[in-house]
Amino acid sequence: MLIKEAICYISEAGSNLRSESAAKGSIVPVAPGITNVFTHSGGAGLPSPDIEIKAQEPSTSYQLTLRLVTDGGLDAYGTYGSGHNVEDLVWEANAFQARYAHMLIGVDAFDREYVWQQFWMAQRFMYTGRQLLDTIDRMLWDLASRHARLPIYKLLGGCRERVPAYINVGGTTVDDIVKDALRRKEQGFKGVKDHWYRGVKGNIEMAQALRANLGDDFLLFHDPVESYTYEDAVRVGRAMERLNYQWIEEPLQDYDIMGLRKLCATLDLPVLALEWIGAIGGQPYNTAPYLALGASDIVRQRGIGITGQVKQAQLAESFGVPVHGGDPHVILSIGHDPVFETGSGGPQPRPDEAELDCLGQMVVEDGYMSMAWVDRPAQEPDWDAIARDAVQVV
Amino acid sequence: MEITSIQIHQLRHHPTGLLRLITDSGREGLCPGITPEVGRMIIDHGASVVVGANPVDRERLWQALAEIDRSQKIAVRAYLDIALWDLVAGAADMPLFRYINGFRQRCPACLRGSEDLGADAVVQEAKQAQEDGFAGYIVTAHLEVAAQAVLLRQIRGAVGDDFYLRLDGNQGYTVTEAIRIGRVLEEIDAFCFDRPRPDGDLVGAKAVADAIDTPVTVTASTPIEAAQPFAVEATDQLRTGTPWGGGITDALKIVRCAEAFGALCHLHGVGAADGFAHAHVIGAVKNTPFFEATGVGVQCASPIIRNPVRVDNGTVEMPSGPGLGIDLDLDALERETTEVMENS
Numbered sequence: 001m002l003i004k005e006a007i008c009y010i011s012e013a014g015s016n017l018r019s020e021s022a023a024k025g026s027i028v029p030v031a032p033g034i035t036n037v038f039t040h041s042g043g044a045g046l047p048s049p050d051i052e053i054k055a056q057e058p059s060t061s062y063q064l065t066l067r068l069v070t071d072g073g074l075d076a077y078g079t080y081g082s083g084h085n086v087e088d089l090v091w092e093a094n095a096f097q098a099r100y101a102h103m104l105i106g107v108d109a110f111d112r113e114y115v116w117q118q119f120w121m122a123q124r125f126m127y128t129g130r131q132l133l134d135t136i137d138r139m140l141w142d143l144a145s146r147h148a149r150l151p152i153y154k155l156l157g158g159c160r161e162r163v164p165a166y167i168n169v170g171g172t173t174v175d176d177i178v179k180d181a182l183r184r185k186e187q188g189f190k191g192v193k194d195h196w197y198r199g200v201k202g203n204i205e206m207a208q209a210l211r212a213n214l215g216d217d218f219l220l221f222h223d224p225v226e227s228y229t230y231e232d233a234v235r236v237g238r239a240m241e242r243l244n245y246q247w248i249e250e251p252l253q254d255y256d257i258m259g260l261r262k263l264c265a266t267l268d269l270p271v272l273a274l275e276w277i278g279a280i281g282g283q284p285y286n287t288a289p290y291l292a293l294g295a296s297d298i299v300r301q302r303g304i305g306i307t308g309q310v311k312q313a314q315l316a317e318s319f320g321v322p323v324h325g326g327d328p329h330v331i332l333s334i335g336h337d338p339v340f341e342t343g344s345g346g347p348q349p350r351p352d353e354a355e356l357d358c359l360g361q362m363v364v365e366d367g368y369m370s371m372a373w374v375d376r377p378a379q380e381p382d383w384d385a386i387a388r389d390a391v392q393v394v
Numbered sequence: 395m396e397i398t399s400i401q402i403h404q405l406r407h408h409p410t411g412l413l414r415l416i417t418d419s420g421r422e423g424l425c426p427g428i429t430p431e432v433g434r435m436i437i438d439h440g441a442s443v444v445v446g447a448n449p450v451d452r453e454r455l456w457q458a459l460a461e462i463d464r465s466q467k468i469a470v471r472a473y474l475d476i477a478l479w480d481l482v483a484g485a486a487d488m489p490l491f492r493y494i495n496g497f498r499q500r501c502p503a504c505l506r507g508s509e510d511l512g513a514d515a516v517v518q519e520a521k522q523a524q525e526d527g528f529a530g531y532i533v534t535a536h537l538e539v540a541a542q543a544v545l546l547r548q549i550r551g552a553v554g555d556d557f558y559l560r561l562d563g564n565q566g567y568t569v570t571e572a573i574r575i576g577r578v579l580e581e582i583d584a585f586c587f588d589r590p591r592p593d594g595d596l597v598g599a600k601a602v603a604d605a606i607d608t609p610v611t612v613t614a615s616t617p618i619e620a621a622q623p624f625a626v627e628a629t630d631q632l633r634t635g636t637p638w639g640g641g642i643t644d645a646l647k648i649v650r651c652a653e654a655f656g657a658l659c660h661l662h663g664v665g666a667a668d669g670f671a672h673a674h675v676i677g678a679v680k681n682t683p684f685f686e687a688t689g690v691g692v693q694c695a696s697p698i699i700r701n702p703v704r705v706d707n708g709t710v711e712m713p714s715g716p717g718l719g720i721d722l723d724l725d726a727l728e729r730e731t732t733e734v735m736e737n738s
Contacts, residue, residue: 008676059447112487117680120729148486148493150450155493157452157643284654292625307495311650316652318621388417 001072001109002145006101008093008394009386010086013063018084022051026334040197040227045172061393062391064089066096068139069384070109076143077381078135086391093394099126104136110147112140116307123280129282130304137305142359146380151360151373152306156333162370166191166219167342174206178213187347188367190339191219191246204239211243219339223249224274230259237267246339247272247298254281261295270297272324280304282326284315291319301326301337313337328362328369341370395419395448395485400441400737402433405730408697412727415444415477423449423481424720426668432473433735440470441737447575449481456643460616463640470645476667476718479674491677491712494646499712501676502529503685503705504558506663509534513545520549520559526690527708530558530585539571543578550582558684559583563590569601576606584608585683586631588660600628611660615639620651622660635662636671643646647677655728658687662686668694670718671701677712685710698727 028041028066066080068227082094103118119133145152153159167184169192171177181192192214196206203224210220222245228236233251247270252259254277264271273296275281282302290296301309301323309330316323322336331337348364350372355361360373387393396418404411411433415423428436443458455478459471483493491497505523507516513535520531531553537545549559561579563572572590579587586609591598593613603610611629614620615638622628634648645661652659658681665672676682685703687693694702700721703710713719 108492108496108499110492111498113495113678113680116495117497142492144488148488150486154450155482157454157456158448158450159457169625186523284650285656287623288651288654288656291621301409311654314647314650315621315654318617318647319625320618335453335457343694 001070001074003068003104003107003109004071005069005105006097007067007069008080008096009065009067009390010093010392010394011063011065011386011390013061013082015058015060017058018055020053022049024048037126038227039199040225045198059084061091064084064093065386066135068104068109068143070143070237072147073382074111074143074147074380076109076139078139078142079137085267087248088303090392090394093392097394100128100132109140109143110207112144112307112326116305117142120308130302133308134303134305137307139304147358149375149377150357151358151371152327152329153332153360153371156306156310156329159333159335161332162368163337163340164190164219165340165342165367165369166193166221166366167346168193168195168344170195170344177206180207181210181214181218184346185214185218188365189342190367191221193221193223193249193341195223195225196225197227200228200235203236207236207240207243207245212257216244220245221247221249224251226250226253228252230256230263234266237263237269237271241269245269249273250275250300257293257295260290261293261342264294264297270322272296272300275302275325282312283308284311287312287315288295291316291321296321298324300323301330302326306330320372329360330369331369332371340364342369395421395450395481397423397444397447397449397481400437400519401641402436402735403727403731404430404433404733404735405697406467406732407730408475409657410696410723411529411731412698413473413477415449415474415481417449417481419485421481421485422716423477423479423484424722425477425480425666426670426699426720427666427694428473429484432470434475436473437466437468437469437735437737439468440474441682444478444559445704445737449485450642452478453483456641460640460644469637469640471644472637472639472641472666475643476636476671480717481702482717488715489640489677489712489714489716490664490674490718493717494642494674496506497678497680499677499710501685501712502683503687503708503710504530504532504560504628506532506562506686506688507534511535513537513541513548516545517548517552520557521552524553524557527706528687529684529708530560532562532588532686534562534564536564536566539567539574542575544586546575546578546582555583558585560585560588562588565589565592567591569598572598572602573605576608576610579608580606586611586658589613596623596626598730599623600626603627603629609658613639613662614648614659615644615652617644617647617651620648624655624657629657630659632659633662634659636666641666642671642675645671646678649675649679649682653679657681658683660684660686664688664693664703667718667720668699670713670720673703673710673712674718676710697730698723 022042027038064081068076169180249272309326350363357375357378360371399413413425483490523531611631612629632652649659692702
């Protein structure tokens with residue numbers, strides 16, 4: 001099934017009132033007595049600066065849909081970009097046609113490995129980042145899924161039909177986060193993960209409160225997002241070992257390979273790393289030396305396409321090491337990601353049978369993630385109508 | 395789709411038979427190249443795992459089969475895994491390498507040299523391989539060190555500079571010998587030195603790999619065995635192969651582990667399923683440089699396969715039909731079948 005041409009459609013996609021407020025993602029010194037180090041300002045419980053900009057009028061948003069037309073009757077397509085400025089999206093579409101289309105036209109749409117390798121190299125030589133690679137690879141897997149009339153996890157080789165799920169929780173005070181966690185437990189989740197930045201003492205108090213209120217069998221995960229020093233991480237890690245936590249995630253900067261290695265050796269609590277390393281986190285080429293050096297006990301997945309995530313998962317498997325996160329299809333096709341991370345959205349009920357097709361829709365219900373699908377072809381887009389309604393076609 | 399039974403045919407005029415996974419959909423998954431002994435093991439140990447299963451749950455089935463292989467110290471997962479891949483890719487109407495993740499449609503081939511030739515005949519064979527269009531020649535002749543050095547230099551002299559040469563040490567050298575041979579391999583610009591030390595001797599392999607510039611390979615026959623040599627820097631490249639290193643699933647995991655380390659992984663020989671399995675794996679990966687051929691043309695002649703894997707002009711073409719792409723001669727199968735083993 002050869003890719004014959006690439007068409008970009010720029011279409012209206014609703015409107016919204018744009019606003020930006022002061023972002024918190026830098027570092028702040030936390031209150032004396034809690035700890036003596038800096039921590040992450042996001043969610044540290046400190047008031048944020050009162051800075052906001054707000055548009056006067058709602059603005060129309062636009063979407064750039066990329067379609068790779070094949071000679072096989074089914075096309076690959078996906079969302080390539082979005083924004084409020086048509087001119088910019090038209091430029092982006094033209095840029096795609098000029099820079100990348102030639103890497104796809106004439107290529108078999110099932111030669112995903114070839115395309116992935118092409119775009120992997122392009123992220124170095126053409127500075128494309130991981131997004132382009134991720135988008136194109138997913139479009140091609142989506143096409144294969146519609147062609148074979150099987151969800152991607154079955155194409156990869158089904159391993160299990162459901163995976164226990166936890167969810168991320170938060171709050172301003174310890175009481176808040178405990179309440180949030182209790183609510184999630186009631187919804188059936190098997191565990192919760194915090195992203196909490198109160199330094200060593202504050203985070204240990206939080207962990208103790210969570211364990212005391214949620215019972216011994218509830219799964220707890222801690223993610224301080226690079227806000228610790230090695231010493232902080234040892235102290236928190238020891239406390240969390242005693243509280244039977246599952247792991248500590250991204251305790252140090254992923255760049256700190258010596259620190260992570262020392263931490264893995266010191267703690268009984270597994271250390272999860274590799275989300276944010278180099279130009280692209282969660283990729284096998286960085287993960288290999290980390291695992292060889294013992295600098296990560298569990299490895300992270302990032303969006304580098306289904307193809308890249310399979311590589312990462314299989315590398316981890318060859319070390320007998322768990323992998324965590326990423327696409328639900330990849331997770332259902334492997335046995336060594338122990339638990340599914342649910343975003344803050346919460347449970348996702350099973351859609352009506354009539355809404356389902358071979359692509360599948362993710363379900364998070366009663367504490368498990370699964371894929372709802374039926375053996376029915378996916379509804380293909382009406383390209384004529386899309387072209388007619390488009391603001392511009394490139 | 396559900397697998398309803400396993401049938402294994404043995405043939406009148408051919409040493410190996412055919413594994414068929416029969417399903418309720420009318421589709422079948424095939425794996426040729428099954429000896430009677432292997433067939434018996436598949437029926438005894440593997441059948442209970444796959445019969446009644448949906449073939450798209452390959453990873454679950456592979457894990458169950460791998461566990462049986464581990465506990466029974468046998469290797470039945472390879473054949474069943476290959477037949478499962480044939481079945482699912484066939485059902486999707488895609489050639490297997492593209493069902494996996496297509497990378498290429500053809501790949502250069504090296505000729506695996508004969509083991510029992512005299513030195514002059516080996517030089518002749520390498521020269522002939524070059525004339526036949528092969529990308530390279532794998533020396534499998536195994537002489538004592540001084541004679542081996544002479545032979546290696548003679549081969550390079552005969553084929554000139556632009557031809558890949560590999561030496562398969564066949565686990566037969568001491569570390570000292572391997573380093574001495576390695577110096578000659580550096581001199582003749584060899585592509586790699588396959589398994590100079592016995593499988594499992596990572597300490598010895600590391601000593602050789604550290605000492606010589608020519609890349610060294612060690613064998614991995616499970617995904618776990620693939621990571622360790624890199625972690626302890628005992629090798630530069632890997633080698634694996636079906637069926638002894640498992641099936642297509644194992645090969646993919648092992649090749650991808652090597653890829654994560656920026657390393658090549660060779661697939662040893664034509665492999666299981668009469669060459670079809672290796673051809674498809676190579677079609678789906680970047681870091682396997684060659685198909686290892688037995689000769690020019692047909693790689694594994696079989697009375698029941700109309701389109702055997704071929705190497706022509708030093709190139710293997712990935713089979714293009716659905717699944718493994720085997721064009722089965724049903725009349726020949728019926729005519730040739732002497733016995734059909736079936737799960738009870």
